[in-house]
Amino acid sequence: MIDKLIILHHYLQTKLHHPIQTRQDLEVWQERRVHKHLKTVLPKSSFYHQYYQGLPIQEWRKFPIIEKQMMMEHFDRLNTVGIDKDDAYRIALASEENRDFSPQIHEVSVGLSSGTSGNRGLFLVSRQERLRWAGTILAKVLPAPLWKSQKIAFFLRANNNLYQTINSRRIQFRFFDLLDPIPLHIQRLNYYQPSILAAPPSVLRILAMALKSKELKIKPCKVISIAEVLEPLDDLFIKEQFQQTIHQVYQCTEGFLGVSCSHGTIHLNEDLVVIEKEYIDDRRFFPVITDFFRTTQPIIRYRLNDILVESSEPCTCGSIFTALEKIEGRSDDIFYLYSRFGGKFIPVFPDFLRRSILQAAAEIAEYRIIQHNPGLIEVLVKVPAEMRFVIERKIDIAMNHLFTSLECQLPQIIHTSWSPQTDFQKKLRRVERKFKFNDDQSDII
Ligand SMILES: [Zn+2]
Structure with a gap:
């Protein structure tokens, strides 16, 4: 009481x-x-x-x-x-x-x-x-x-x-x-x-x-x-x-x-x-x-x-x-890419990545973007099968456009097939960086 x-x-x-x-x-x-x-x-x-x-x-x-x-x-x-x-x-x-x-x-x-x-x-x-x-x-x-x-x-x-x-x-x-x-x-x-x-x-x-x-x-x-x-x-x-x-x-x-x-x-x-x-x-x-x-x-x-x-x-x-x-x-979700001018890293905020994916095609129902290392990004999208190829190319263009405008070296973008999340114990992160990056010591622009 x-x-x-x-x-x-x-x-x-x-x-x-x-x-x-x-x-x-x-x-x-x-x-x-x-x-x-x-x-x-x-x-x-x-x-x-x-x-x-x-x-x-x-x-x-x-x-x-x-x-x-x-x-x-x-x-x-x-x-x-x-x-x-x-x-x-x-x-x-x-x-x-x-x-x-x-x-x-x-x-x-x-x-x-x-x-x-x-x-x-x-x-x-x-x-x-x-x-x-x-x-x-x-x-x-x-x-x-x-x-x-x-x-x-x-x-x-x-x-x-x-x-x-x-x-x-x-x-x-x-x-x-x-x-x-x-x-x-x-x-x-x-x-x-x-x-x-x-x-x-x-x-x-x-x-x-x-x-x-x-x-x-x-x-x-x-x-x-x-x-x-x-x-x-x-x-x-x-x-x-x-x-x-x-x-x-x-x-x-x-x-x-x-x-x-x-x-x-x-x-x-x-x-x-x-x-x-x-x-x-x-x-x-x-x-x-x-x-x-x-x-x-x-x-x-x-x-x-x-x-x-x-x-x-x-x-x-x-x-x-x-x-x-x-x-x-x-x-931890900020991506870091190499600068076009070499040596330094450029931060790419999660929102920029979200926007570039969503603007690429209206048919994208779900997505995940994972950065494995400064030169490699994996993209997974849930889209109608017959449109997959075209949408993936549109994503490449949208992301490369983003990275170019930020003056980053273009990373390799790979597409893998979509799989839904099954483990709800884990937090869902649509944008995720998988490697450690120490932003205190590294050279960031
Ligand atoms: Zn209010």
């Missing part, structure tokens, strides 16, 4: 809070929040305390940045509850294997982010943080007031106590395990009849196909894309089948960072985090986040490798929170 009241408190706080009207007032408010937060949290985290070498809190924007690898390396001293990394890993891995997601260490939930093995992030969330998260996400995502009944279907790679927190009499939450086969999901969805459907776009796409073939018979009032980049091609198809705007929740291990508004624009949750922008070009940036609520595993000046693209105009919904044109992908 107390838990529900706390959730309700955070729900109302998120809904009603922010009499703040201007961007300037928001920034002043954020600054105060960060100071207050750092004052309580820094003395408890010996890692951060040492890392900042006595720099005053007022100068927090000068604190050195951290990234995932560093956070994991110093996990034991960074968290404020004395949880050991090996213990946390053991618990998180065991719960993923048994598909029993309830274990905790001293009321702290442990979760693992997706990623390649060895590169998975651990996250810790206390009961208080869990309740706050539940209240905020409900406030920001629910299409109707909290007291209206909702049935949420949530597709995830792994469940977490975090998500179970929002279960109540009115709000039903059901976890759909991505390890289960699709026909089973369809059967369960037909029976459950969710009012809110949240899933990675690769799964939404398959459900949209099942709607089209009338195997799936559901009518959710809100469809939310999570966990993967929502590509324009998928967005369009899913939107058509579900006959509604597809909303996006931008959330990762590191926090609940953004959500789309009623106009379909993603806004950053600047009432929960400060997002500093590390610009790559005039509108693309890497977010550097400082969460002013998380105390168990403090997130301070933490750089994510997501490429975000700022909107060129404010959103018509009137929100003062930063509007994004899109989440473009991760820095």
